[in-house]
Amino acid sequence: xxxxxxxxxxxxxxxxxxxGILKKTEVYDSFVExxxxxxxxxxxxxPSMLAMVFGINLLMKSGFLEFLLSFLNPxxxxxxxxxxxxxxAIMRPxxxxxxxxxxxxxxxxxxxxxxxxxxxxxIQGSTDTTFYVLTLYFGSIGIKKxxxxxxxxxxxxxxxxxxxxxxxxxxxxx
Amino acid sequence: xxxxxxxxxILCGVIFCIFTGKLDILNxxxxxxxxxxxxxxxxxFPVMALWLGIMKIAEDSGLLKKxxxxxxxxxxxxxxxxxxxxxxxxxxxxxxxxxxxxxxNAATPFGLKAMQSLQxxxxxxxxxxxxxxxxxxxxxxxxxIIPTTILSLRILYKSTNPTAIVLPCLIATFVSTAVxxxxxxxxxxxx
Numbered sequence: 001x002x003x004x005x006x007x008x009x010x011x012x013x014x015x016x017x018x019x020g021i022l023k024k025t026e027v028y029d030s031f032v033e034x035x036x037x038x039x040x041x042x043x044x045x046x047p048s049m050l051a052m053v054f055g056i057n058l059l060m061k062s063g064f065l066e067f068l069l070s071f072l073n074p075x076x077x078x079x080x081x082x083x084x085x086x087x088x089a090i091m092r093p094x095x096x097x098x099x100x101x102x103x104x105x106x107x108x109x110x111x112x113x114x115x116x117x118x119x120x121x122x123i124q125g126s127t128d129t130t131f132y133v134l135t136l137y138f139g140s141i142g143i144k145k146x147x148x149x150x151x152x153x154x155x156x157x158x159x160x161x162x163x164x165x166x167x168x169x170x171x172x173x174x
Numbered sequence: 175x176x177x178x179x180x181x182x183x184i185l186c187g188v189i190f191c192i193f194t195g196k197l198d199i200l201n202x203x204x205x206x207x208x209x210x211x212x213x214x215x216x217x218x219f220p221v222m223a224l225w226l227g228i229m230k231i232a233e234d235s236g237l238l239k240k241x242x243x244x245x246x247x248x249x250x251x252x253x254x255x256x257x258x259x260x261x262x263x264x265x266x267x268x269x270x271x272x273x274x275x276x277x278x279n280a281a282t283p284f285g286l287k288a289m290q291s292l293q294x295x296x297x298x299x300x301x302x303x304x305x306x307x308x309x310x311x312x313x314x315x316x317x318x319i320i321p322t323t324i325l326s327l328r329i330l331y332k333s334t335n336p337t338a339i340v341l342p343c344l345i346a347t348f349v350s351t352a353v354x355x356x357x358x359x360x361x362x363x364x365x
Contacts, residue, residue: 005339006338016235017231022235031228035226035230041222041279049215054184054208055180058204061187062187062188062194064187117331121321121327124324125316126347134310136282137306140290144300145302148307149302151361156315159354163345163346164346
């Protein structure tokens with residue numbers, strides 16, 4: 001299983017470059033051109049990342065969440081789910097940069113190869129920010145009545161998070 | 175929404191620290207956050223640049239276009255309301271392809287274009303159409319093959335096997351998309 005996981009990226013790289021050569025694309029020039037596009041992207045990403053890391057770290061290190069979720073603790077301990085994972089699952093549909101900041105905190109606290117680290121990585125990778133996409137896409141064309149879209153989107157998120165749990169147990173048994 | 179959440183984080187964090195007497199942690203954290211954010215961005219940057227380079231080859235060689243043509247053949251069944259050969263299908267396909275390959279930023283312009291052209295087919299301009307919601311569900315369930323930012327963070331914290339999560343992510347994201355589409359179908363029939 002791990003071998004398949006490790007093969008996906010190399011195979012894609014191989015395929016893309018091979019196809020490029022086949023179609024007589026100047027692969028080196030294209031690569032350099034594409035890599036250049038990362039500069040403006042990183043520059044626009046940094047301010048919102050900074051804001052979210054700042055906010056998330058203050059909240060997490062203050063112990064406020066532990067306090068708030070402490071009455072849920074027996075239940076979570078029974079299921080062996082760390083509080084950080086619950087917070088990540090709640091934040092994931094709301095804000096992309098804040099859940100990324102949370103993942104950062106989790107990976108720094110637990111090792112990325114630990115069960116929690118792997119689980120958090122999969123949760124982050126399994127869904128997208130429903131609220132952001134909804135606001136952006138519907139806002140751009142002036143849709144006011146969103147009907148069942150938010151509900152359907154959140155159900156997809158929930159399914160993704162549950163699937164992440166099951167898959168993580170299967171691949172990285174704690 | 176984000177404004178309120180962010181303010182909530184800061185206010186709760188600071189007030190709780192003051193009440194529980196963790197002022198040393200508070201001061202340290204305020205100064206350290208910028209550093210953390212910077213090292214995060216520094217780690218994400220190279221992997222992102224590398225991947226954008228690879229993807230540019232796929233774009234220039236016509237591979238992305240070819241894939242999106244294939245994808246729109248499948249998409250036809252998910253969007254029965256869209257007339258044959260309508261431009262919105264190709265925008266949706268490009269958006270899905272970009273998302274799949276972890277090019278979130280490149281996907282957004284296609285997504286906005288897709289929404290605009292779906293709006294042309296919409297009779298009630300302030301109400302989301304069936305196709306719009308299907309597209310939204312497809313988008314928010316986040317069908318991604320290469321989670322570049324997650325991989326870079328795993329490398330940052332010295333994972334011995336950063337790519338071990340690629341296949342699990344793929345399975346989870348697939349389940350999320352399938353369930354989303356299933357409920358979308360169910361709701362759209364009820365309405």
